[in-house]
Amino acid sequence: MRATLTHDKAHELDAVWLRRHFAGRLHSVETVYGDQDVARDAASLRAASVLVPIVARPDELTMLFTRRTAHLKAHSGQVSFPGGRAEARDASPEATALRETQEEIGLGPERVELLGRLADYRTRTGFCVTPVVGLVTPPLELNPDAFEVEEVFEVPLSFLLDPANHQRHAREFQGRMVHYFAIPYRDYYIWGATAGMLVNFYRHLAAGLE
Numbered sequence: 359m360r361a362t363l364t365h366d367k368a369h370e371l372d373a374v375w376l377r378r379h380f381a382g383r384l385h386s387v388e389t390v391y392g393d394q395d396v397a398r399d400a401a402s403l404r405a406a407s408v409l410v411p412i413v414a415r416p417d418e419l420t421m422l423f424t425r426r427t428a429h430l431k432a433h434s435g436q437v438s439f440p441g442g443r444a445e446a447r448d449a450s451p452e453a454t455a456l457r458e459t460q461e462e463i464g465l466g467p468e469r470v471e472l473l474g475r476l477a478d479y480r481t482r483t484g485f486c487v488t489p490v491v492g493l494v495t496p497p498l499e500l501n502p503d504a505f506e507v508e509e510v511f512e513v514p515l516s517f518l519l520d521p522a523n524h525q526r527h528a529r530e531f532q533g534r535m536v537h538y539f540a541i542p543y544r545d546y547y548i549w550g551a552t553a554g555m556l557v558n559f560y561r562h563l564a565a566g567l568e
Contacts, residue, residue: 359372359373359414359415359416359417359418359419360372360419360475360513361418361419361514361516361519362416362516362519362520362522363516363519363563363567364519364520364522364562365521365564365567369424371419371515371519371563372419373414373419373441373493374471376412376473376493376563377473377493379563379566380467380473380474380491381526382475382566383491383549384562384565384566385462387477387558387561387562387565388561389415389476389477389558389561390479390555390557390558391477391478391552392477392479392480392481392482392554393519393533402484402488402502403480403484403486403553404444404484404485405443405444405451405454405485405486405488406441406442406443406444406454406486406487406488407441407444407451407452407454407455407458407488407489407490408438408439408440408441408442408455408458408486408487408488408489408555409439409440409441409455409458409459409470409490409492410457410476410488410489410490410491410492410559411439411440411441411459411465411470412473412491412492412493412515413493413494413495413505413512414493414494414495414499415496415512416496417514418423418514418515419515420512420513420514420515421512421513421515421518421530422440422494422498422514423438423439423510423512423548423552424437424438424439424440424462424502424506424507424509424510424545425437425439425485425506425507425508425509425510425511425512426438426506426507426515426543427504427505427506427508427513428507428508429472432511433453433502434482436549436550436552437546437547437548437549437552438551438552439555440455440458440459440463440465440490440534441454441455441458441459441460441462441487441528442454442458442461442462443485445457449457451475451488451490452475452490454488455488455492456470460514461503462502462503462506462507463499463500463501463502463503463507464499464502464503465494465498465508466478466499469494469495469498470491470492470493470494470496471492471494472490472491473491473493474491474528475488475489475490475557476489476490476491476555476558476559476562477562478553479551479554479558480495481551483567487551489555489558489559490559491559504507510548513521513543513546513548517543518541518556518559519560521560522559523541523542523543524539524541524553524556524557525539525540525541525542526538526539526540527539527540527549533561538553538554539553539556539557540553541553541556
């Protein structure tokens with residue numbers, strides 16, 4: 359179970375490397391702080407967390423995503439990580455990510471080995487999202503919430519860790535040009551906050567090679 363990180367040259371990663379990487383201290387990493395040029399001020403943002411689930415398949419490492427149902431009012435049909443807003447009962451961002459993941463796709467917290475956090479990500483919809491990275495060992499016995507989740511799918515981690523697949527786009531939004539990342543994979547279009555957090559994930563791992 360390995361993945362290739364492309365940074366100057368190809369580097370082979372595995373679960374042992376990931377554990378060691380997140381347990382160590384890193385140099386400062388330039389991160390994508392928010393989507394569509396959202397303001398940096400997080401004072402009024404609501405807390406949320408997502409799980410960034412790395413699946414340790416026998417032949418390769420993959421990453422798990424959800425595709426939201428088309429009828430939802432917010433972000434319908436979009437690709438995302440499992441997660442959501444924090445609740446008062448959540449003791450930490452990790453607790454939020456694990457609770458929301460279990461509610462959305464039926465993956466129990468006992469199946470997730472927490473590795474660490476990525477930089478917080480601010481959304482234009484008013485959330486400060488903490489991405490929590492976790493290692494998941496198959497077999498996966500998932501039970502997606504049919505109201506929220508249209509599909510659960512996986513993407514090879516090597517594909518996501520190749521910067522050649524990190525596209526930068528611009529569009530007009532509320533009278534100004536804004537920028538965002540996109541990482542298309544087959545028939546899936548990963549963009550916006552999810553793509554931005556994936557770019558931060560790549561930069562976080564690449565910093566461990568410097």
